[in-house]
Amino acid sequence: xxxxxxxxxxxxxxxxxxxxxxxxxxxxxxxxxxxxxxxxxxxxxxxxxxxxxxxxxxxxxxxxxxxxxxxxxxxxxxxxxxxxxxxxxxxxxxxxxxxxxxxxxxxxxxxxxxxxxxxxxxxxxxxxxxxxxxxxxxxxxxxxxxxxxxxxxxxxxxxxxxxxxxxxxxxxxxxxxxxxxxxxxxxxxxxxxxxxxxxxxxxxxxxxxxxxxxxxxxxxxxxxxxxxxxxxxxxxxxxxxxxxxxxxxxxxxxxxxxxxxxxxxxxxxxxxxxxxxxxxxxxxxxxxxxxxxxxxxxxxxxxxxxxxxxxxxxxxxxxxxxxxxxxxxxxxxxxxxxxxxxxxxxxxxxxxxxxxxxxxxxxxxxxxxxx
Amino acid sequence: xxxxxxxxxxxxxxxxxxxxxxxxxxxxxxxxxxxxxxxxxxxxxxxxxxxxxxxxxxxxxxxxxxxxxxxxxxxxxxxxxxxxxxxxxxxxxxxxxxxxxxxxxxxxxxxxxxxxxxxxxxxxxxxxxxxxxxxxxxxxxxxxxxxxxxxxxxxxxxxxxxxxxxxxxxxxxxxxxxxxxxxxxxxxxxxxxxxxxxxxxxxxxxxxxxxxxxxxxxxxxxxxxxxxxxxxxxxxxxxxxxxxxxxxxxxxxxxxxxxxxxxxxxxxxxxxxxxxxxxxxxxxxxxxxxxxxxxxxxxxxxxxxxxxxxxxxxxxxxxxxxxxxxxxxxxxxxxxxxxxxxxxxxxxxxxxxxxxxxxxxxxxxxxxxxxxxxxxxxxxxxxxxxxxxxxxxxxxxxxxxxxxxxxxxxxxxxxxxxxxxxxxxxxxxxxxxxxxxxxxxxxxxx
Numbered sequence: 001x002x003x004x005x006x007x008x009x010x011x012x013x014x015x016x017x018x019x020x021x022x023x024x025x026x027x028x029x030x031x032x033x034x035x036x037x038x039x040x041x042x043x044x045x046x047x048x049x050x051x052x053x054x055x056x057x058x059x060x061x062x063x064x065x066x067x068x069x070x071x072x073x074x075x076x077x078x079x080x081x082x083x084x085x086x087x088x089x090x091x092x093x094x095x096x097x098x099x100x101x102x103x104x105x106x107x108x109x110x111x112x113x114x115x116x117x118x119x120x121x122x123x124x125x126x127x128x129x130x131x132x133x134x135x136x137x138x139x140x141x142x143x144x145x146x147x148x149x150x151x152x153x154x155x156x157x158x159x160x161x162x163x164x165x166x167x168x169x170x171x172x173x174x175x176x177x178x179x180x181x182x183x184x185x186x187x188x189x190x191x192x193x194x195x196x197x198x199x200x201x202x203x204x205x206x207x208x209x210x211x212x213x214x215x216x217x218x219x220x221x222x223x224x225x226x227x228x229x230x231x232x233x234x235x236x237x238x239x240x241x242x243x244x245x246x247x248x249x250x251x252x253x254x255x256x257x258x259x260x261x262x263x264x265x266x267x268x269x270x271x272x273x274x275x276x277x278x279x280x281x282x283x284x285x286x287x288x289x290x291x292x293x294x295x296x297x298x299x300x301x302x303x304x305x306x307x308x309x310x311x312x313x314x315x316x317x318x319x320x321x322x323x324x325x326x327x328x329x330x331x332x333x334x335x336x337x338x339x340x341x342x343x344x345x346x347x348x349x350x351x352x353x354x355x356x357x358x359x360x361x362x363x364x365x366x367x368x369x370x371x
Numbered sequence: 372x373x374x375x376x377x378x379x380x381x382x383x384x385x386x387x388x389x390x391x392x393x394x395x396x397x398x399x400x401x402x403x404x405x406x407x408x409x410x411x412x413x414x415x416x417x418x419x420x421x422x423x424x425x426x427x428x429x430x431x432x433x434x435x436x437x438x439x440x441x442x443x444x445x446x447x448x449x450x451x452x453x454x455x456x457x458x459x460x461x462x463x464x465x466x467x468x469x470x471x472x473x474x475x476x477x478x479x480x481x482x483x484x485x486x487x488x489x490x491x492x493x494x495x496x497x498x499x500x501x502x503x504x505x506x507x508x509x510x511x512x513x514x515x516x517x518x519x520x521x522x523x524x525x526x527x528x529x530x531x532x533x534x535x536x537x538x539x540x541x542x543x544x545x546x547x548x549x550x551x552x553x554x555x556x557x558x559x560x561x562x563x564x565x566x567x568x569x570x571x572x573x574x575x576x577x578x579x580x581x582x583x584x585x586x587x588x589x590x591x592x593x594x595x596x597x598x599x600x601x602x603x604x605x606x607x608x609x610x611x612x613x614x615x616x617x618x619x620x621x622x623x624x625x626x627x628x629x630x631x632x633x634x635x636x637x638x639x640x641x642x643x644x645x646x647x648x649x650x651x652x653x654x655x656x657x658x659x660x661x662x663x664x665x666x667x668x669x670x671x672x673x674x675x676x677x678x679x680x681x682x683x684x685x686x687x688x689x690x691x692x693x694x695x696x697x698x699x700x701x702x703x704x705x706x707x708x709x710x711x712x713x714x715x716x717x718x719x720x721x722x723x724x725x726x727x728x729x730x731x732x733x734x735x736x737x738x739x740x741x742x743x744x745x746x747x748x749x750x751x752x753x754x755x756x757x758x759x760x761x762x763x764x765x766x767x768x769x770x771x772x773x774x775x776x777x778x779x780x781x782x783x784x785x786x787x788x789x790x791x792x793x794x795x796x797x798x799x800x801x802x803x804x805x806x807x808x809x810x811x812x813x814x815x816x817x
Contacts, residue, residue: 126441129450133443133568140773152780156629160567167442287630294627297635 017221018366024214025359028233029352031210035203035237036348039244042200043344045191046247047337052115053254054335057183060113060120061261062324064176065268067106068169071131072272074099075165076279078138079158082145083286091142100135107131116178123175130168137161152290155283159302162283180261187258192251200244207351208237222362229358233351240347243340253334260327267323273309280306404433405703410451411462411693412444416658416724423723428710434703443568445765452477452698459704460711462515462695466496466761467768469512469696470805474502479700480509484709491712493731493813496694501802513712514692516720517731519746520758521580521676521689524650524660526640528670533648538674542584545677546616552648553620560620561647562628563636564776571772572760573633574613574779576689577651579759582609583687585679588754591687592808595762597801601792610789612679614782625779638663640671651676653691654746657727672742675749686753687809691761692731731755733813756809764803770795 074096081093107124114120137160144154190196211234218227284302287295413421418440425436441447444461445468451457457477463469472478485495494514500506523538523545530536533552539545552559564573583591586605593599599606617625628636637656639646641663650656660671678684695711697704710716714732721728726743729750738744760768774788 122439125450125454125456126439126447129447130441130443132450133446137568149781150777152626152629153776156565156570156776159630160565160570163565163567164443171441291623291626291630294621294623295630298627298630 015366018363021359021363021366024210024217025355025363028207028210028214028355031203031207032348032351032355035200035207035240036345038200038203039240039344039348040341042191042196043244043247043337044341046196046250047335047341049186049189049191050250050254050334053183053186053257054331056113056115057179057186058257058261058327058331060110060115060179061176061183062264062327063106063109063113064172064179065264065324067103067110067127068172068176069268069271069275070099070103070106071165071168071172072275072279074103075162076275076282078141078161079279079282079286082141082154082158083282085145090145092138096138100131103131104128110175110179114179115182116175120175120178123171123178127168127171127175130164130171134161134164134168137164155286155290158283159287159298162279162302183258183261187254191247192254197245197248200247201241204237204241204244208234211237218358218362222365227358229354233354233358236347236351236354240344240351243343243347246338246340250334253330256330257327257334260323260330263323264327270309273306276306277308281308403429403435405701406435406437407460407701407703407707408437408439408458409460409462409707410439410441410444410448410458412440412442412464413462414440414442416662420720420724420728424711424716424720427716427719428707431710431715432703432706434706436707446568457698459699459701460695460697460707462693463512464691464693464761465765465768466692466694466757466807467764467803467805469496469694470498470501471765471803472696472698473498473500473506473511474802476500477698478511479697479704480511481513481697481708482510484705485510485513485712488709488712490714490732493733494712496692496807498805498807512694512696513708514731515695515711515717516693517729517750518691518693519654519688519729519750520576520691521583521687522652522654522673522746523676524637524640524652524656524671524673525648526645526670527672529640529645529648539677541677542612542679549616549620549649557645558620558624558639558647559649560617560624561636561639561650561652562617562624562779563631563633564628564779565630565632569769569772571775573636573652574775575760575768575771576653576758577613578606578609578775580651580676580689581612581679582606582759583689583756584676584684585609585612587680587682587684588687588756588809591756591759595757595759595804595808596806597763597767597796597799597804601796602786602789607785607789610778610785614778614785617779618782628779629776634659654729655727657743657746661725661727673746688749688753688755688812689758690750690755691758731813751812753812754809755812757807762805762807764799766799766803767792767795 077095077099078092081096082090085091085093107128111121111124114124116123137157141154141157141161144150144157186192211230215227215230215234218230219225280302284299287302288299291298409425411421418438422438425438428434429436439447439458444464448457448461448463448468452472469478481495485491491513495510496512496514497508498511499508525538530548533555535548535551539548549559562573564571566572579591582594582605585608590599590605594606601607633652633656636647637650637652637659640648640650641660657671675685675688695708697708712732717728717730717732717734720730721734726738726740729747731750733751734747736744736748738747760771763771770792774792777784777788
């Protein structure tokens, strides 16, 4: 219908159908934009969280365990070698040197990947400082062991070193707890929350819910069986749902990583217990040799501090390594975005183009036709 | 073209409210007014007591305190300095570290912080830089806690059962008494030298105390300034006097001391039957006794080190201090330094430590435990001489501690050990020695 203004001049008014088409198109484009922003935000949020866990927290946690194992092994080797060694060729031994060097490298790894901020950095520096004192005590023990008449002093220095090693390992336990706490925060943060998928799923559902009725409306209004571009846009929307749902997999992987870390801890504790028992028992034997009567309390204290592990833990290293490998595999999978962050904008752009293409012929047809 | 859009007042109002909310949350009362880091050696119960002081400071100022406690403060502090990240404040267990850091220009002077508090005067430690360019004497540290040494602890009932009802008043009586205890196959001395990473210090305390009470204040101060030889004269006499006293026990007892911590050794006083009968230890050992007898500490008592020589040295007492020094002069650090030296902080500390806290600052003389009260009152009388090995340069003190351990295992090596100590002495630059020595105790105020 064409209307005339009161002055009698003809006025060209947009038809109702055209207005409806324009509104539908605008709504679909807006829904596409909102869906893209929501999907991208959630996907990137989850991906960055998973990246941080895989690239920092997990390597830092595993490196702390490695450092603890290297230090315990170094100490056990020092006790064993000093006790067994001769006056001239004795010494804490190659094993000790190798493990101490290894511990230094693991601490460097922890420092590089430290996820616990300044607190973690400070703990690492303290451990490194105490390690200097510890190696000094082992050197002192070595020097005393080489003088047969001062061997008791060597054992006393070894006992001091053992006490300091307990402090160092305690500090590493605290550092480990801080790194694990960061991993827990990463697992439990907002991006990986179970309600977060609603943030991206809802806009996509709205988009789909608009595309389907639009298809029906166009088919009825224009008596055409199917609007192919809008059909393709609907398929692309389903594709966006599928791709963004990969963020759910990353979140599940983070859960799995946390369980893996708990498994690593369990297998490592068995391993540590074995090495600790070996070192404490060796030291107790040495104290007993040097002070057979008056040191019964000290000897008993040393043995009680690390009783023999109930199941033999000699095979524990294999499960520990296996659990660590699994942890790293899950971490790598969680952090692998499969380039979805690049595909999502392309899909959204495609949906936009298809929406424009789907409406263009109908709008052209109804450009100025009154209904 | 006429713009027909109307301003969206609700939207503008919403934005304003959100911005205001964000601004308010940034200024909320939960935000600390600053942060200060402090490194000290206290752990366990001692840390808990000090934590109460820090909480008091936080409540008063709103400044957050980040405490790091470890027994190897010197090494951790040195590492922090080398990395350019020292704590704001460190509580140093060794006085000589202070001189070294002053010489290196690492410490911040405290004159402006402590000069306004007259009550803190006895706690302030003034030093001058002893390396070029030499500096004027300034306040560089505050003794926040003080420990009385020159004490022998015992369980009166156990000694009375052996016929010793009064404490010895001379060294000769002390030697006789320890012989009497040893005669029945008992262990007279609680000996524990293990205290990593500075094992041996309980032995250096013995020798310092004997030197002070055998040769007097002047010789003691000469020795701490590096002006006395180790091989001859008063220092050698102190070593042999200690050796003679310990010689009343079996060699096995001395050897066991190498593997025993001073705390484990001291708790032997309170076992049944007693593991030992006399413990030469500083006032902080009271914590160990209380831990060994949680129902009140047991009837432990002490007597001061008697004169070893002919002179009356009963007014001389050895003490050690925990000294706080400032490495970064931030405003929160300055405030915490002032607070630690203040009367309110020391009051909180005394309460939180169950009165097992002593200071050079005058305090109320009322103590629930009379033994604790006597320790506190002794800090107000006579002359207080700083722990000698705390004053010695690190290389000298470390050699001293090691020499004590070797001497315990093999007293026959004494001459060789003292010769080595003289060699170490000659290799240490004089600038590393300290000029601090003995001072009259601050008199009581009530």
